[in-house]
Structures are given as structure tokens and as C-alpha cells.
Amino acid sequence: MKILELKDVKVFSNKHTLLDIPTFSLQEGDLVGVIGPNGAGKSTLLKILSFLEAPTEGQVLYKGEEKRANTLSLLLRRKFAVALQQSLLFDMTVYQNVALGLKLRKENKNVIDEKVSYWLTKFNIAHLAKKNARSLSGGEAQRVNLARALILAPEVLFLDEPFSALDFPTKAQLIQDFKEILKDTGTTTFLVSHDLLEIKHLTKSLAVILNGKVEQFGNTAEVVDHPNEACASFLNKWKELYIV
Template identity: 45%
Template sequence: MSGPILCLERVKVTYDGILVLNAPSFEIQEGQILAVIGPNGAGKSTLLRLLGLLEGPTEGRVLFRGQAVQSYGNLLAVRRRMASVFQEPLLTDGTVEANVALGLRLRRIDSAEVNRRVQEGMTTLGIGHLATRRTRTLSGGEAQRVSLARALVLDPEVFLLDEPFAAMDPPTREGLLVDLKAILDKRRITTIFVTHDRNEALALGNQVAVMIGGRVLQVDAPERVFAEPINEEVARFVGIETILRGHVQSVSHGLATVEVAGWALEVAVPLTPGECVLVCLRPEEITLFPRGAILTTSSARNQLCGRVIRHLPAGSTYRVTIDCGVLIVATVTRQSWEQLGLHDGAEVVAAFKATAPHIIHCA
């Protein structure tokens, strides 16, 4: 098995004495599409600049294909094996075709080969019909497609994307995400993609790295990162709003009883009596019923009584907060909200299955 294409070893980056990135060990495997997510100021763009050799570490070293970058002697030679696309397209004031060809011409590629790659790249990104258009007349989405085509025609070994969809409207962003995902899957280009948008990470990445406070806290398959966060910081960032601290009271027949604020919750997770845990519940795992309803059709072992304290619209759903002695957040469709006659102040039962919670062991 080949080693990683990029690796950080004992890397730290400080600005004016302030530590902004701490990466003792970080690897990118060949062919991987890694989505790096985290809040603003987490260090995502700094990490990307290091991996793209646009910035050097304060401490530690960057390895490309197993060799420390400094040993190459010429950073430009290594950078030429990479391509980057940023939030702003950074196009020259010329035609679309000339912009797509720019990097190839700077590398003195044969004219016939330049023309072949440019035509293929424009077709792949759906901008062939814009070839003679001046870049200043393009929409934001069109301009970013030109920027992507300009990078991809270089056949990079490593492709770096820094929030490339941040300034786009949702329909434009979704269309470009679908097209880019198909291109990357087909060509198997090693890609590092920085975003603060969880949905973009799920759509594009086959691995997700979560960065918070200058540290990479978890790297895993997207479904595992979002369903099984490693700690409370990651859990909150990936959208788990209900995090309840409790103590394991007993374990019997594969079910653990966890005491949380006077409630005895049953969870289908191997636990040890006496330990402290965090019970994590995603909003979509919780079902609401009017107080007093007979829950004969529900298989949920956990049923907590409470009162709706607020609801906020979120597209076709409501994000509902219930006070059960602890705060629980559930997602309810607008149709269900109306059919159940729910309202702020309504007494409800918040129900969830024993298999629903993700458990984090307290330090």
C-alpha cells in the first residue's frame, strides 16, 4: 500500500505569537476527497495553505510523496503539481477560453495540446458556449466554473479548494457541487476541500476532517463523523443540539439505564455502571406527541414529558425546543405541527428509541 501523498509532521503555525494551527500528525491519501469543516477562525484556510505549499509552518515539516518539501530545493516545482481554486475566481480580463488556457500557456505546453485540454475542460464544466465571452460579463457561478476548468486542465496531482461555493446562491451552488463531484469521482484527483457548510462536506467528501480551535479533532467517513462525533465540540458543530450529561445506573440485556436530570433513559450501547456519559440526540431522532396521547403505535422506549418553549421555521420543518427539565430539540414537519395542534406552551411527550442516542464518554 502506498503512503500518503501529503503529510504534516509536528506542525505548528503561529501569527504574532498566537498559535493558530497545531497538527502533530495529518495525512492525505492518494485519491482521497477530504472535506475540511469547522467554524470561522478554526484554522481551515491556514491548513489548506500549508498543504498547498503557499505558506510554511512555524514548526514541523510538510512532506510530499514521502519527502520533506524543503529537500526539493525548489518549491515551485512541487507547486506545479498542484492546483488551487479560491472563493473569488481571480480571472484575468479576457475571454473564457483564454482564462482556461492561462496556466497551460505559462507552462509552455504545446499549442495543440493546450487547445485539446481547454476544449475538453470547458465541455466538462458546461462552459463551452461561453468560450468567447469576456470574463467581466459572467455571473458568479459561471466565473467559478471557469476558475475550476482553468485548474483542472492542469491535471493536478493535488487539487485544493478554499470555500469555492461560499458566494453562490443555493441553486447555482447545488448544480456546481453535483458536476464537480462527478468530475472528481471519475478522475480520482486527490482533493482537499475547505468549507464551513456541513451539507457541502456531505455532498463532496469521501472523508471529513473537523477542525476547531486550530486542531483537527476527528477524521473519518462523513456518515461516521456526523452520526458518531468523537467529543462534545464536534457533536455541536455537526448539528447535534441535544447533549445531555448523565450517569450509567445499570446494564441489563444489552440496555443501559442512564440517569439524566431525574429521567431514566434506556440506551442500546455497551456501557459500564457508574460512568459519566453524554447522551447525544439529533433533532430528527425525536418524535413529539401531545401530552396524554396513548403511544400504542410507538416503539420508542424513552418518553419524556415537557412543554414547548419555542419553535423556529426551517424550510418545510420547525425546529422545536422542549423543556423536560433538560432542553431537547426536535424537528417537526409543518404538517405534523398543525395536525397535532402544537403551539408554544403546549404540553408534549418527546419520544426516542433506545438505539437513537450516540454516547460520548466523559473525560
């Protein structure tokens, strides 16, 4: 089932085309990676799909119905969660950061306690519950950031290079833990990345964006190993940077 779909979407800025996508969709339960050079339109695509911004032209459909970012209902907006490269944690404890979204939704305190405990345990940060979130290491902070997003049980989780600031050992362990969590939850996930490790371990499908256009989209392994003519140059140079 298609959860989100783009039709004839274009985004312009100062007469420059940021996106030109005739069609693109996210299927329920899919783990989609998006790669491309800097300025290709990866983050813009994420913002359009997550209704953070509206396209200049075209349609964004949620389960077959057109929706607009500026008129999106709170109920529908709550079906999406976004985690960015910077964790942007509040100056409060780890527990309070993870619980905040549920408190804003006026959940019962017992329910909040139960869910926070569950997600802190899933991300192996239960021992940090009473620690100030701004005193954490980069890897710890990103675990809190991801727990804060998933505790809201989103239909779609959007990730914009959430692991890029981490050192390799920290990143590798978090990716492995996160992979198991996504396997358990089945959350539809959209990952913007430039890292081959993240793409190969976390995604099932891969889109390559060049100059605002999705030039190839398919099974991750097939796209990485068998790029089409339009993507071959970029993908081959990209693979040379990593030993996985």
C-alpha cells in the same frame, strides 16, 4: 499512498497558536473535507499543505520526503492547484483564462486547444469560450475557475470555499457536475467548507478543526452522524443550519 503528510506542525502568529497538528495526511485519491468555526485554522491548514506558507515548526512531507515552501521546486509546485472563493479571473476571454496555465508552461497550441475544449465541455461552458470572463455570472465564473485548475492535471486540488458565494440552485448544480468530474479524474481533493451540502456530496473523509487542532478525522458520514465528545457541540449546531 500518502501524498502529503504533516508531522508536529505548529503555526504561530503574534504569540497566538493558529495550528497545532501532531499528524495529518492526505491519501492518494481521497476527497477530504475540512470544517470548523471561523478562525479555527481551516484556511491556514490549506496553505500549509499546499506549500503556500511554511509552518512555524514541524515538517511537511510530499510522498515521504520533507519539503519546504520557500525552496519548493517549480516542478513540484505544479503538482498542486488551488481554487478560492473568489474566482479572480483575468480580463480576457473564458478560453484565454482556461488556457493561460498551459501557455505559461509552453504547451503546443494544438494540445492547448484540445484540452481547453475538453474542460469547457466538461464544465458545460463551451458556449462561453469567447465571452469576457469578467462578464460572467457567479456560477459561470466558478466553473471557469475550476476548469482553469483541473486543466493543469494537478495531483492535489485545494479548494477554499469555492461555492460559498453562489445561490442555492447554482451551487447544487455545480456541486453535482463537479462530483462527476472528480469521479472521472480521481484527483486527490482537499475542500475547506462550512456547507453541509458540499461536505456530504463531495467528500469521503472529514476533518473537524477546533482551535487549531484536528479533533476528529474519519469517514464523512461517520463523523457527521457520530461526532466525538470534543466535536459534538459544534457539529450538532452546524447540522441544525441545513436541510439537505
